[in-house]
Amino acid sequence: MSTDRGIDALDEPTRAAFFQYLLRLGDDRLVLGHRTSEWCGHAPILEEDIALANIALDLIGQANMLLELAGEVEAKGRSEDALAYFRDGIDFRNALMLELPRGDFAFTIVRQFLFSVFAFFQLEALQRSAHPELAGIAAKALKETRYHVRHAGEWVIKLGDGTDESRRRAQTALDDLWRYAGELFLGDAVDDAVAAAGLGPALASIEPQWRAQVADVIQRATLTLPKDGYVQRGGRTGRHTEHLGHMLSEMQIVARSHPGAQW
Amino acid sequence: MRAPTAPVPSGERRREAVLDVLRGVLDPEVPALSVVDLGIVRDVELDAIGTPTVVVTPTYSGCPAVKVIEEAIVAALELHGFAGAHVRTVYAPAWTTDWMSAEGREKLRRYGIAPPTPRAADSELVPLLRREPRVECPFCGSTKTTTRSEFGSTACKALMYCDACRQPFELFKAI
Numbered sequence: 001m002s003t004d005r006g007i008d009a010l011d012e013p014t015r016a017a018f019f020q021y022l023l024r025l026g027d028d029r030l031v032l033g034h035r036t037s038e039w040c041g042h043a044p045i046l047e048e049d050i051a052l053a054n055i056a057l058d059l060i061g062q063a064n065m066l067l068e069l070a071g072e073v074e075a076k077g078r079s080e081d082a083l084a085y086f087r088d089g090i091d092f093r094n095a096l097m098l099e100l101p102r103g104d105f106a107f108t109i110v111r112q113f114l115f116s117v118f119a120f121f122q123l124e125a126l127q128r129s130a131h132p133e134l135a136g137i138a139a140k141a142l143k144e145t146r147y148h149v150r151h152a153g154e155w156v157i158k159l160g161d162g163t164d165e166s167r168r169r170a171q172t173a174l175d176d177l178w179r180y181a182g183e184l185f186l187g188d189a190v191d192d193a194v195a196a197a198g199l200g201p202a203l204a205s206i207e208p209q210w211r212a213q214v215a216d217v218i219q220r221a222t223l224t225l226p227k228d229g230y231v232q233r234g235g236r237t238g239r240h241t242e243h244l245g246h247m248l249s250e251m252q253i254v255a256r257s258h259p260g261a262q263w
Numbered sequence: 264m265r266a267p268t269a270p271v272p273s274g275e276r277r278r279e280a281v282l283d284v285l286r287g288v289l290d291p292e293v294p295a296l297s298v299v300d301l302g303i304v305r306d307v308e309l310d311a312i313g314t315p316t317v318v319v320t321p322t323y324s325g326c327p328a329v330k331v332i333e334e335a336i337v338a339a340l341e342l343h344g345f346a347g348a349h350v351r352t353v354y355a356p357a358w359t360t361d362w363m364s365a366e367g368r369e370k371l372r373r374y375g376i377a378p379p380t381p382r383a384a385d386s387e388l389v390p391l392l393r394r395e396p397r398v399e400c401p402f403c404g405s406t407k408t409t410t411r412s413e414f415g416s417t418a419c420k421a422l423m424y425c426d427a428c429r430q431p432f433e434l435f436k437a438i
Contacts (some may be wrong), residue, residue, distance in 0.1 A: 047422060051414035058418065061325025065354060120388065136355025140324060143357060143438045146388070147413055153389030217389050 010197065017193035018131075019074045020093065021200060023083070024190075024236060026066035027094035030084055031244070032115060033059030034251050038102050048105075051151060055112070058144040065137045085255035089244045096235040097180035099244040106159055106169035111177055113152035114214065118184050120145045121209045125201035134199065153217045160221025167223070174218070175226050182231035185210075190236070274309075281307045281315045284343045288335050292328050292417050293435075295374035298336065302362025305353065315340060316349040320358045323418035323438075360437045371435055372401050377408075377423065379437040398434055400425035410434075 010018060037056035043049035067080035098115060102108050123145055126138035159170040187203040194200040218225050234240065255261075285307075286299045298304050298319070306318040317336055321329045333350040340348040360379035363371075368378035380396040398408045405427030412422040413436065420433045 047412035047414070050416070050422075051412055054414040054418055057325035057327070058323060059325070061321075061323060065324060117388075132355070136353070136357070140321075140354050140357040143359075144324060147436075147438075149388050150390075151413060157389075213388060 014193055014197050014199075015073060017190045018197070018199055019070055020190045021194045022066055022070035022073060022134075023093040024095075026063045026070055026080075026083070027092050028098055028115070028119075029059040029066065030063035031092065031094040031247070032098040032111075033057075033063060034247060035098065035100075035102050036108070036112070039108065044105055052108075055148055055151065058141075058148070062137070062141045062144070065140075069133055069137065081255065085252045086259075089240050089248055090238045092235075092238065092240065092244060092248075094235050094244075095180070095183050096232055096241055097177060097183065099235070099241060099247060100180070101243055103173065104169055106166065107173040107176070109152055109155045109159060110170060110173040112148065113156050113217065114177060114181050115184075116145055116148040116152050117213045118206065118210050120149050121206045121213075122201065125206065129200060130198035149213075156217055156223075157221045160218070160223040170221065171223050174223055178226040178228075179230055180232050182228065183233045183235060186231065186233055186236070188236065277309060277313055278307045278315075280343075281309075281317070281340065281345060281348075284339050284345070285317065285336065288332070288339045290328065291331050291335070293371070293374070293376065293419075295370045295376070296363075296367050298332060300364050300367030300370060302360075302364065302367070303332075303358060314347050314349075315345055316351055318351050318353055320353050320356075322358050326418055328417075358438075360435065363435075375401050375432065376420065377401050377432060377434040379435045382437045396437075398423060400428060400430065401432055402430050403428040408432075 033056045036052050036059065039052040040049065040056070043052055063084070064080050067083045071078045071080060071083055095115075097111060100107075100111070103111075120142065123138045123142040127135050127142065129135040129138065156170065159166040161167070185203050185207045191200070191203055195202040215225055282299060282304070285304055286297045288298045290296045290298060290301055293301075301322070303319050303322060304317060305320050308316040308318065310316070317340075319332070319336070329352070333352075336350050337348050359382070361382065363379060371378045377398050377400070380398060396410075397406050399406055400408050400423075403425060405425055407426040408423050409426065410421060411424050411431070415422045415433050415436075419435055419438075421436045422431065423434045424431050
């Protein structure tokens, strides 16, 4: 697909910000996709094993498209594979929430829910991006994400409004994740530059939609929405938890051991 | 696959000849359907000397069959006298099951996969009581069917169960 008209029109600072922005979009999906794929062969029931593997595949497919575009915008000859497998943790731009170990099934589901709702409204707005290729990717990914939101949302309701055990685990997961979720909406100069150029939405426009949808499902799940407080931050600028390095060592080892391998 | 065709004149008839070859290229994951039935072939472009570029769009972002399909398209065209053909992937407009041909839907049903239902305009993201789409069992034709999981053996299919003939089956899900 030709991307020339979209990228060439950007001035240098905007192009640099757009590259960072695309890394954030791509890394969110790559890292969560890898974490989700860890359930393959371990989910509580066969249907869930299949569902989580499918969702992981969607996320990694989306990351593939977004990182490919990031490489084109950067224009230094880095492919999507180079960006995925040959960057160190400090160069990853995913939100911290997504790199945390997969935890129990409740933790995985609640995280999937909080992120998928964010992704849904983000992609919905990105369909109107001034960059035609990003708008096209968003329209494609949005269709998949609708299924992800429904899957995770229905599970949050089942777990929250289920047994004492499932309810306790779902509430614990929600409480633990809440201080990370706020990072999704902490904008910085990258977000401002991208929004000003019409390439992506302002985060402030997504947050109310996210809060309303999350609160609605949490209430139907008879769970308690945690109070806002301290927000753990750092992922968007490369300051990660210790967990990302371990995850990357596993994810990247084959590509790094055999650079340029073909099969 | 068809027998190699005789060289055809350029222009519209050549495009039609390319499409004819593509009608013999099957989806490796749903081999009942050709890439044309599936609706993933969006266009055929011919350059000045008539070398075709086939424009395709993937069904799902992470569909692992994409690469295999690209190679199969190039190989089939080569075999039918279209040397040096290319495949170009586009993401917009996003693929929808609405592009699946009527013939494709019928082929799916005969293969044992329920064809996609018309896309539901569900306004609610997480409906409390999901309205089950009316899906006919491809084996007995009953509509007493339930969704077991919206995720099946491939990204494009859901797991269903027929309460009438007690047979699990797959549904090509609408997107």
